[in-house]
Amino acid sequence: xxxxxxxxxxxxxxxxxxxxxxxxxxxxxxxxxxxxxxxxxxxxxxxxxxxxxxxxxxxxxxxxxxxxxxxxxxxxxxxxxxxxxxxxxxxxxxxxxxxxxxxxxxxxxxxxxxxxxxxxxxxxxxxxxxxxxxxxxxxxxxxxxxxxxxxxxxxxxxxxxxxxxxxxxxxxxxxxxxxxxxxxxxxxxxxxxxxxxxxxxxxxxxxxxxxxxxxxxxxxxxxxxxxxxxxxxxxxxxxxxxxxxxxxxxxxxxxxxxxxxxxxxxxxxxxxxxxxxxxxxxxxxxxxxxxxxxxxxxxxxxxxxxxxxxxxxxxxxxxxxxxxxxxxxxxxxxxxxxxxxxxxxxxxxxxxxxxxxxxxxxxxxxxxxxxxxxxxxxxxxxxxxxxxxxxxxxxxxxxxxxxxxxxxxxxxxxxxxxxxxxxxxxxxxxxxxxxxxxxxxxxxxxxxxxxxxxxxxxxxxxxxxxxxx
Amino acid sequence: xxxxxxxxxxxxxxxxxxxxxxxxxxxxxxxxxxxxxxxxxxxxxxxxxxxxxxxxxxxxxxxxxxxxxxxxxxxxxxxxxxxxxxxxxxxxxxxxxxxxxxxxxxxxxxxxxxxxxxxxxxxxxxxxxxxxxxxxxxxxxxxxxxxxxxxxxxxxxxxxxxxxxxxxxxxxxxxxxxxxxxxxxxxxxxxxxxxxxxxxxxxxxxxxxxxxxx
Ligand code: SF4
Numbered sequence: 252x253x254x255x256x257x258x259x260x261x262x263x264x265x266x267x268x269x270x271x272x273x274x275x276x277x278x279x280x281x282x283x284x285x286x287x288x289x290x291x292x293x294x295x296x297x298x299x300x301x302x303x304x305x306x307x308x309x310x311x312x313x314x315x316x317x318x319x320x321x322x323x324x325x326x327x328x329x330x331x332x333x334x335x336x337x338x339x340x341x342x343x344x345x346x347x348x349x350x351x352x353x354x355x356x357x358x359x360x361x362x363x364x365x366x367x368x369x370x371x372x373x374x375x376x377x378x379x380x381x382x383x384x385x386x387x388x389x390x391x392x393x394x395x396x397x398x399x400x401x402x403x404x405x406x407x408x409x410x411x412x413x414x415x416x417x418x419x420x421x422x423x424x425x426x427x428x429x430x431x432x433x434x435x436x437x438x439x440x441x442x443x444x445x446x447x448x449x450x451x452x453x454x455x456x457x458x459x460x461x462x463x464x465x466x467x468x469x470x471x472x473x474x475x476x477x478x479x480x481x482x483x484x485x486x487x488x489x490x491x492x493x494x495x496x497x498x499x500x501x502x503x504x505x506x507x508x509x510x511x512x513x514x515x516x517x518x519x520x521x522x523x524x525x526x527x528x529x530x531x532x533x534x535x536x537x538x539x540x541x542x543x544x545x546x547x548x549x550x551x552x553x554x555x556x557x558x559x560x561x562x563x564x565x566x567x568x569x570x571x572x573x574x575x576x577x578x579x580x581x582x583x584x585x586x587x588x589x590x591x592x593x594x595x596x597x598x599x600x601x602x603x604x605x606x607x608x609x610x611x612x613x614x615x616x617x618x619x620x621x622x623x624x625x626x627x628x629x630x631x632x633x634x635x636x637x638x639x640x641x642x643x644x645x646x647x648x649x650x651x652x653x654x655x656x657x658x659x660x661x662x663x664x665x666x667x668x669x670x671x672x673x674x675x676x677x678x679x680x681x682x683x684x685x686x687x688x689x690x691x692x693x694x695x696x697x698x699x700x701x702x703x704x705x706x707x708x709x710x711x712x713x714x715x716x717x718x719x720x
Numbered sequence: 721x722x723x724x725x726x727x728x729x730x731x732x733x734x735x736x737x738x739x740x741x742x743x744x745x746x747x748x749x750x751x752x753x754x755x756x757x758x759x760x761x762x763x764x765x766x767x768x769x770x771x772x773x774x775x776x777x778x779x780x781x782x783x784x785x786x787x788x789x790x791x792x793x794x795x796x797x798x799x800x801x802x803x804x805x806x807x808x809x810x811x812x813x814x815x816x817x818x819x820x821x822x823x824x825x826x827x828x829x830x831x832x833x834x835x836x837x838x839x840x841x842x843x844x845x846x847x848x849x850x851x852x853x854x855x856x857x858x859x860x861x862x863x864x865x866x867x868x869x870x871x872x873x874x875x876x877x878x879x880x881x882x883x884x885x886x887x888x889x890x891x892x893x894x895x896x897x898x899x900x901x902x903x904x905x906x907x908x909x910x911x912x913x914x915x916x917x918x919x920x921x922x923x924x925x926x927x928x929x930x931x932x933x934x
Contacts, residue, residue, distance in 0.1 A: 264923075267915050267916055267919045268912060270894065272892075272894065274892075276909060276916070278916070278919055278920075278923070280930050287750050287751075287812075288811065288813070290753035290754075291753065291754065291755045294753070294754075294755075299904075299906070301906070304916075307931075327751075329752075329774055329775070330751055332753065333751050333753060372927070372930075373930065378811060378813075379811055380811040380835060394811040394835055395811060395835065395838075396811055396812075396813035396816075396835060396838060396839035396842065397813040397814075397839075398839065399838070399839075399842070401906065402905060402909065405906045405910070406906060406909040406913075406916065407920075408909055408916055410894070410905055410909065412892065444805060444808055445804060445808070445831060448805070448832075448833065448834060449834070478805065478808065478833060478834070480834050480835075501929035501932065505929045506929075508929065509927075509929045512927060565737055565803060566737070569737055663810075665748070665750065682740075682742070682809060682810075684740045684742045684809060685742070685743060685765065686746055686765050687742050687747075690746070690771050
């Protein structure tokens with residue numbers, strides 16, 4: 252019999268029961284909750300007279316709506332009600348919540364790992380598609396809808412059918428200046444935004460092993476943009492070291508026991524995958540999206556593609572529509588595209604390593620005149636504090652950037668941070684959909700270093716040619 | 721949940737691939753703490769020419785006459801026809817709530833994003849996956865025939881066109897059963913409460929650190 256994949260193992264470890272047709276009840280270890288997708292779930296519990304099954308599995312935090320400038324007042328009354336509703340629900344059901352002004356507050360997918368609330372071998376869910384981020388630790392982590400949030404609150408389980416196994420092998424080493432974000436976008440560019448549909452992806456290969464935990468989180472975060480339910484990376488020393496001393500991580504004898512168990516969290520050598528994709532790390536260059544889907548991506552030395560060269564009619568029409576929305580001409584060199592705003596943040600790229608990478612480019616330079624606003628939004632209060640201790644906030648503010656309070660911010664513009672119609676943004680977030688960063692706003696997805704480079708040059712540049720000053 | 725047995729209704733086509741949930745319901749409407757009332761804001765940025773905010777009287781806004789759902793021939797549509805990867809992007813269940821609130825009971829497409837697909841079943845909206853060629857033909861038929869309707873019979877797993885043509889479709893048996901009966905799956909799961917407790921007892925012996933959380 253063939254060996255098991257990491258996903259097979261995690262699935263079996265959490266299987267409560269299964270019907271003959273494969274419909275399974277899967278146990279959930281960690282449930283992360285935020286203000287946008289939970290109110291209707293708590294309302295459902297109340298209406299049915301149900302209680303929460305396991306309080307200590309839940310960690311709640313407001314992130315999507317929180318203001319990033321003044322935390323004393325939330326001007327938008329609808330946002331305020333949503334955050335107050337979360338506070339009230341957590342109080343009523345006695346759940347742990349990092350409130351808006353807690354130093355530990357931040358984007359739900361940043362704080363889970365940072366606190367050690369996400370651990371290897373866990374099943375992790377959240378009413379948010381980017382829950383795939385937590386798979387970086389050898390966990391099975393995926394986003395769910397609000398009905399499922401209610402289901403997990405009430406039963407600690409989900410009704411699921413197993414996905415198929417896909418392995419994405421990134422062989423060799425990436426060139427200097429190439430980040431996890433570039434790897435993620437290159438993969439999506441190759442397999443497409445529906446390429447992973449029906450699968451759980453395990454990332455493997457030397458280039459993945461070489462990534463820090465931050466980088467692995469960026470990669471797993473973007474897995475949902477490839478359509479896969481979850482993305483994961485096997486546990487190794489990098490993973491274990493990450494959790495040492497984290498507040499919610501096990502200690503003493505439990506730590507040793509946990510670490511021993513975690514060493515099993517990898518695919519067997521003879522495991523069978525339903526699909527395997529190979530990528531040559533050395534061929535990956537800095538990536539920039541040009542359209543309104545993350546698969547519409549090219550490298551920094553390329554041009555905006557021409558729909559006339561596309562033979563598939565539906566695809567060509569989609570490209571044409573994207574060009575119109577983005578206000579771009581086919582065949583324009585990417586490096587000639589000017590930006591109005593720059594956003595460094597989001598659960599994809601707002602960790603300390605991302606902020607350091609951007610700071611390295613920005614240091615000693617100034618924002619280009621045509622850039623109206625450039626902002627850095629750390630993923631959590633603790634990251635912001637760490638960056639300030641390293642003096643990085645000064646690097647950014649000296650260059651003319653804004654240094655903001657943690658939250659989702661302009662990743663989806665539910666708070667006051669947004670693009671105006673027609674404005675063009677270099678963004679380290681994960682989605683370039685129409686209107687994502689504000690109605691009529693135009694988003695180009697890039698790595699933190701590339702966003703910093705665009706802020707300084709006023710247009711996209713190849714950061715490999717920008718030496719630190 | 722509203723049960724789904726047989727739905728016979730007008731078909732509205734949106735000829736785009738990768739329709740994401742940000743397009744189905746833009747973020748400003750996610751601030752609601754309710755499950756209802758999203759219908760007027762379904763496809764908001766495509767449907768209206770001006771920018772909308774929650775709490776507005778949407779009937780007074782400027783409609784985009786070119787958008788399919790605003791055309792008189794598609795008023796009252798219950799079945800949505802779309803291209804591949806429908807519902808990609810965010811997990812927001814508000815996307816399904818908006819479709820349902822507007823009056824859609826089924827979406828037909830060559831493929832769906834996973835989370836959207838699951839969310840739809842939980843709200844009485846049936847996502848039907850058909851081969852790309854069949855969807856292609858349906859687009860042509862809908863376009864050519866004003867008042868084009870389809871009859872979807874979930875129990876029989878069949879779609880019947882007005883000319884009598886029948887198209888079969890696949891559906892997961894468990895989801896089908898829940899949808900036919902309008903079952904609440906939380907109560908179904910709670911029938912297995914003993915199995916969940918037994919799992920917890922076994923697992924906490926095997927991996928105690930997962931249960932010793934602060
Ligand atoms: S940062 Fe963006 S993608 Fe991440 S959870 Fe927040 S809104 Fe979602």
